[in-house]
Amino acid sequence: DAGVTQSPTHLIKTRGQQVTLRCSPKSGHDTVSWYQQALGQGPQFIFQYYEEEERQRGNFPDRFSGHQYPNYSSELNVNALLLGDSALYLCASSLRGTTYSNQPQHFGDGTRLSIL
Amino acid sequence: SQKIEQNSEALNIQEGKTATLTCNYTNYSPAYLQWYRQDPGRGPVFLLLIRENEKEKRKERLKVTFDTTLKQSLFHITASQPADSATYLCALSNTGTASKLTFGTGTRLQVTL
Numbered sequence: 001d002a003g004v005t006q007s008p009t010h011l012i013k014t015r016g017q018q019v020t021l022r023c024s025p026k027s028g029h030d031t032v033s034w035y036q037q038a039l040g041q042g043p044q045f046i047f048q049y050y051e052e053e054e055r056q057r058g059n060f061p062d063r064f065s066g067h068q069y070p071n072y073s074s075e076l077n078v079n080a081l082l083l084g085d086s087a088l089y090l091c092a093s094s095l096r097g098t099t100y101s102n103q104p105q106h107f108g109d110g111t112r113l114s115i116l
Numbered sequence: 117s118q119k120i121e122q123n124s125e126a127l128n129i130q131e132g133k134t135a136t137l138t139c140n141y142t143n144y145s146p147a148y149l150q151w152y153r154q155d156p157g158r159g160p161v162f163l164l165l166i167r168e169n170e171k172e173k174r175k176e177r178l179k180v181t182f183d184t185t186l187k188q189s190l191f192h193i194t195a196s197q198p199a200d201s202a203t204y205l206c207a208l209s210n211t212g213t214a215s216k217l218t219f220g221t222g223t224r225l226q227v228t229l
Contacts, residue, residue: 004159033216042120042205042219043160056216090159104150105217107159 002027004108006091012114013081021076021111025093031055032074033105034066035090043090049074050096078113086115118144120220122206128226135196137223139189139206144218146208149182149189154203154222163204164191196227 005024013019025032031050035043045058049068068074072093078085092105121140129135139149147168152160166173166182166189173180179192193200203224207217 035217035219040221042207042221043217045216045218048216058216092159104162104165105160106162107152109157109159 004091004093004106006089006108006111008111009109010112010114012116014116015081015083017081018077018079019081019113021078021089021091021113023074023076023091023093023108025072025074025091026106029093029095029106030072031094031096032068032072033092033094034074034076035092035107036060037088037090037110039087046076081115083115086113088112118142118218120144120206120208120218122204122220123223124221126224126226128228129196131196131198131227131229133196135193135200135225135227137191137204137206137225139191139220141187141208141220144187144208145184145210147211148209148215149180150207150209150217151178151180151189151191152205152207152219154205160205193225196225198227198229201225201227 003026007022033048034046037043046060047057048055052068063079065077088110090110092107094103119142150165151163154160164180177194181190203222205222207219209215209217
């Protein structure tokens with residue numbers, strides 16, 4: 001049973017460029033969340049997708065956008081890259097539970113993005 | 117603003133001892149608190165979830181407590197092993213399905229022989 005897979009594992013870009021990161025959720029999961037983790041910090045929530053729509057968003061600028069496909073896979077796009085965007089980008093999947101439940105997140109191993 | 121604090125300094129523990137990690141939060145009333153383990157270069161791995169109306173949860177050598185009055189969670193690993201060495205993250209969330217997680221900065225645990 002494959003867990004969450006992310007691609008690519010590493011990426012180097014220069015300032016001003018655009019990047020697309022990809023995520024395949026764990027089998028049976030329908031909700032995908034994206035997190036940014038700077039070195040020595042905890043992950044920070046970017047946004048969450050369910051039924052191909054952005055459902056929740058963290059405190060990130062519009063340069064960060066996403067998409068979810070009918071097969072539940074997801075993309076994170078970042079435009080006009082800044083040096084400060086250098087981080088580990090994590091994708092997490094879960095199964096949307098009942099209204100008052102809370103499901104653990106299953107994380108991929110991330111994409112390490114370096115901006116030069 | 118919401119703040120989650122974990123010991124930023126590494127915790128060094130001798131094998132066989134109990135490791136206790138602390139998670140304190142302010143300006144937050146979470147419905148759920150989760151603990152994750154993260155190894156270098158890997159994504160976080162879920163360990164335990166505790167709800168606001170639960171005081172304690174156990175899983176094998178792991179135990180977590182949740183005190184909503186003190187706004188604190190304690191995470192215990194009994195009979196520590198070198199394989200337990202990792203960074204441990206606490207994460208809070210509110211009600212709602214698959215809610216977004218707010219993470220602390222994590223505490224690095226080193227278990228030595």
